Amino acid sequence: MNEVLSVRGLTIVFPMGHRTIRAVDNVSFSIAKGESIALVGESGSGKSTIAFALFNNVPQPGIIESGEIRYFQGGNFLEMGQASQRQVFWEKVSMVFQAAQNTLNPLLRIRRQVEDIAQAHHVNKKVAIDKARELLSTMYLDPTRVLDAYPHELSGGMKQRVSIALALLLDPEIIVLDEPTTALDVISQASVLKILNEIRRQRNISLIFITHDISVISQVVDRVLVMYAGSVVESGLVQKIVRDPSHPYAKGLIGSIPPLVGDLSDVHGLRGNPVNLLSLSGGCPFADRCPDVMTRCRTDRPLMRQLSTGNAVACHLYDAEGEEVRT
Amino acid sequence: MKYVYRSIVALVMIFVISSLTFFLVRLMPGDPIIFLETQLEQKGMTAQQAADQIQVMLNIIPHQPLLEQYREWLVQLLHGNLGQSIQQTGVSVRKLIFNALPWTLITVAIGLLGSYVIGIVLGVVSAYLRRSWVSSLIDNVGSVAHAVPAFVTGIALLYLFTVVWHVFPSGGAYGITVTPGFNLPFILSFLYHMILPGFTYVLTTFGSVTLSMKSSTITTLNEDFMMAARIRGLPKSKLMQYLGSNSILPLFTGFMISLGVLFSGSIFIEQTFQFPGIGNLLATAVNSRDYPVMEGCFMLTIATVIVANLLADVLYAKLDPRINV
Ligand SMILES: Nc1ncnc2c1ncn2[C@@H]1O[C@H](COP(=O)(O)OP(=O)(O)OP(=O)(O)O)[C@@H](O)[C@H]1O
Ligand SMILES: [Mg+2]
Numbered sequence: 001m002n003e004v005l006s007v008r009g010l011t012i013v014f015p016m017g018h019r020t021i022r023a024v025d026n027v028s029f030s031i032a033k034g035e036s037i038a039l040v041g042e043s044g045s046g047k048s049t050i051a052f053a054l055f056n057n058v059p060q061p062g063i064i065e066s067g068e069i070r071y072f073q074g075g076n077f078l079e080m081g082q083a084s085q086r087q088v089f090w091e092k093v094s095m096v097f098q099a100a101q102n103t104l105n106p107l108l109r110i111r112r113q114v115e116d117i118a119q120a121h122h123v124n125k126k127v128a129i130d131k132a133r134e135l136l137s138t139m140y141l142d143p144t145r146v147l148d149a150y151p152h153e154l155s156g157g158m159k160q161r162v163s164i165a166l167a168l169l170l171d172p173e174i175i176v177l178d179e180p181t182t183a184l185d186v187i188s189q190a191s192v193l194k195i196l197n198e199i200r201r202q203r204n205i206s207l208i209f210i211t212h213d214i215s216v217i218s219q220v221v222d223r224v225l226v227m228y229a230g231s232v233v234e235s236g237l238v239q240k241i242v243r244d245p246s247h248p249y250a251k252g253l254i255g256s257i258p259p260l261v262g263d264l265s266d267v268h269g270l271r272g273n274p275v276n277l278l279s280l281s282g283g284c285p286f287a288d289r290c291p292d293v294m295t296r297c298r299t300d301r302p303l304m305r306q307l308s309t310g311n312a313v314a315c316h317l318y319d320a321e322g323e324e325v326r327t
Numbered sequence: 328m329k330y331v332y333r334s335i336v337a338l339v340m341i342f343v344i345s346s347l348t349f350f351l352v353r354l355m356p357g358d359p360i361i362f363l364e365t366q367l368e369q370k371g372m373t374a375q376q377a378a379d380q381i382q383v384m385l386n387i388i389p390h391q392p393l394l395e396q397y398r399e400w401l402v403q404l405l406h407g408n409l410g411q412s413i414q415q416t417g418v419s420v421r422k423l424i425f426n427a428l429p430w431t432l433i434t435v436a437i438g439l440l441g442s443y444v445i446g447i448v449l450g451v452v453s454a455y456l457r458r459s460w461v462s463s464l465i466d467n468v469g470s471v472a473h474a475v476p477a478f479v480t481g482i483a484l485l486y487l488f489t490v491v492w493h494v495f496p497s498g499g500a501y502g503i504t505v506t507p508g509f510n511l512p513f514i515l516s517f518l519y520h521m522i523l524p525g526f527t528y529v530l531t532t533f534g535s536v537t538l539s540m541k542s543s544t545i546t547t548l549n550e551d552f553m554m555a556a557r558i559r560g561l562p563k564s565k566l567m568q569y570l571g572s573n574s575i576l577p578l579f580t581g582f583m584i585s586l587g588v589l590f591s592g593s594i595f596i597e598q599t600f601q602f603p604g605i606g607n608l609l610a611t612a613v614n615s616r617d618y619p620v621m622e623g624c625f626m627l628t629i630a631t632v633i634v635a636n637l638l639a640d641v642l643y644a645k646l647d648p649r650i651n652v
Contacts, residue, residue, distance in 0.1 A: 055558045060549075089560035103555035105569050106649060107576070120561045150648040166559070 003073055004174055004206050005054075005093075006030040010067030012049050012058055012230075023049045023062065025230040031174070036200060036207040038238070040214045040253065041227030047210045048098055051176045054208075055095070056085060071174075091121050091170045098178035098210070100163040104151040110162060111147040114169065121170055128169060135165035138195055140188070156183040161192065168199065178210040193220050214254065218242055226250045229285035232304070236311030246313045249286045284316065292317055330641055337637045341630050348625045349400055352618050353393065359618055360389055363413065384411045384619050409626075410619035414612075420623040423608060428627075430500045431593055431604030434521045435586075438528025443582060446533040447575065450540020457545065465537060473534030481527045481599035488523060495523050498601030524600045532585065539578055547574040576647055583639030587632035 012024035024046040069077040118128030133143035139161040160183040181189040197220040224241045226234040234247040287297040304325040367377035386403035387396040409420035453465040489497040505513040593606030612620035
């Protein structure tokens with residue numbers, strides 16, 4: 001397996017006054033060349049924070065407490081100098097930001113911003129603009145109009161597609177897509193995802209999707225990591241996770257998505273409120289909301305176990321099955 | 328088209344407010360015109376001579392209905408005639424203003440420029456070091472400088488630099504040995520004389536600029552597009568460009584408006600340093616009830632404020648694509 005990214009034991013904290021929020025807690029995963037994975041979890045589970053950590057750019061006042069990030073089986077990215085990090089940025093790894101609405105400089109036309117990226121990476125400006133034109137038209141945008149527009153002259157959905165085009169501009173090997181289709185209607189969602197998947201096939205690039213809605217991306221990803229309160233609670237192939245989730249949280253998450261056809265009474269929501277990261281104690285973070293909670297769950301943190309189904313899960317319900325995964 | 332409309336509105340505003348100065352003087356208690364007439368007659372003029380003299384000075388014909396007076400005044404104003412000084416007999420108000428204006432303009436321009444350069448630099452430094460003591464030092468110095476009134480700062484500087492240390496001259500715009508004109512000794516002498524007043528402008532203005540620049544820089548630093556620009560691998564110089572243009576922009580309107588407002592702020596400073604500018608001219612006119620000169624100074628201030636506002640709007644729309652005038 002040709003590994004393009006490996007994340008080991010990533011822990012990110014936000015010091016808030018005298019308490020500390022553990023937004024990402026000992027997360028490990030890796031992605032192979034040409035593979036497409038998804039980080040799935042409800043709001044606040046730490047997905048975007050992981051994405052920013054991949055660029056060593058967690059928002060203030062966040063601190064990467066521990067962990068390693070290796071691109072292309074190289075050294076620990078987090079310990080590299082700024083110059084070496086900048087060589088990875090955008091040329092090797094790019095990102096479609098969750099806040100795509102505000103990620104363009106409001107004072108410059110899109111054309112200038114494309115040129116600025118080109119210049120920063122020693123790409124001929126004209127070549128970059130031609131490339132941008134091509135990408136914008138595959139995104140169903142009028143290239144000339146968009147290039148000559150200021151960000152405020154574009155709609156939310158247009159900006160999101162511009163953001164995807166910019167992420168593809170330098171032919172990166174990995175693209176992180178943080179809720180890339182939230183501003184798009186259902187039809188555009190499907191077509192944009194289809195284009196991304198085609199580009200992945202053609203260029204054999206790796207995609208990391210970040211979403212709270214697994215149904216949208218289940219057609220275009222190979223593997224899924226389900227996150228809860230900063231930890232990965234279950235991971236496995238997308239079909240396995242969607243059809244046969246093991247973790248009670250994953251069951252709830254997948255059960256809470258209304259089917260396009262069928263009876264709405266089949267929809268089960270998750271009980272309780274989203275986790276409060278300030279009130280986490282030693283046990284399983286999901287214990288308070290878990291329908292199958294046991295005494296052990298309140299005191300012992302469950303470890304990742306590889307099940308016979310192929311999924312890995314961190315839950316005491318499966319303590320008797322499979323074997324522990326070392327992270 | 329929009330600009331034409333805005334300019335017309337500005338002109339109308341200047342006209343209306345200038346007219347107000349006319350009525351204001353007319354409506355002051357103890358009718359100034361009668362007072363002046365009596366004064367002139369006491370000096371030995373006949374009633375006719377006094378009336379003629381008043382017409383020359385104030386551009387009105389006394390004892391006519393108010394509207395008639397206003398009409399006459401307007402006609403003269405449109406011909407560029409602002410009347411004559413009461414105190415300095417025979418000198419036109421226009422000449423007094425033109426003599427005083429260059430001193431104020433140059434000093435204010437240098438003072439404003441200096442305070443904005445210093446304020447912007449300090450604001451950016453304070454924003455970058457916002458968790459360190461340097462930042463709170465800068466903020467406190469800025470707040471104090473901003474809070475102390477101009478005349479206090481002026482007097483303190485005057486005392487320190489002319490009484491305690493005899494470093495700078497205590498008044499005037501140039502030394503008695505030089506001849507005004509485009510020659511080096513004069514220019515040097517002028518610069519030497521304007522250091523204290525100019526420095527007072529800087530000291531009273533840079534504080535608020537520093538504080539606005541700091542908050543605007545922090546706001547921009549936290550914007551998503553700055554984070555995106557970093558992740559897109561833009562070099563430091565480009566990031567600074569993005570940061571600079573976006574955080575200086577909100578200060579622009581304030582800058583343009585202070586261009587106009589500093590004309591009135593100059594009263595205190597120019598009086599303190601006996602600097603022969605517009606502020607001093609106005610203060611002297613007020614003290615000696617020189618109504619034509621007062622009217623002239625008011626109209627000048629009004630016109631600059633309104634024009635500066637208009638320019639601010641027009642230029643802002645050019646700088647910020649999001650604004651449509
Ligand atoms: N700038 C910040 N300051 C303080 N805490 C933060 C900050 N950013 C994130 N956090 C904390 O990290 C947690 C995870 O945030 P993150 O943005 O990664 O969630 P997410 O999974 O991307 O959620 P969403 O689906 O809403 O985008 C949040 O619950 C919050 O407590
Ligand atoms: Mg997020």
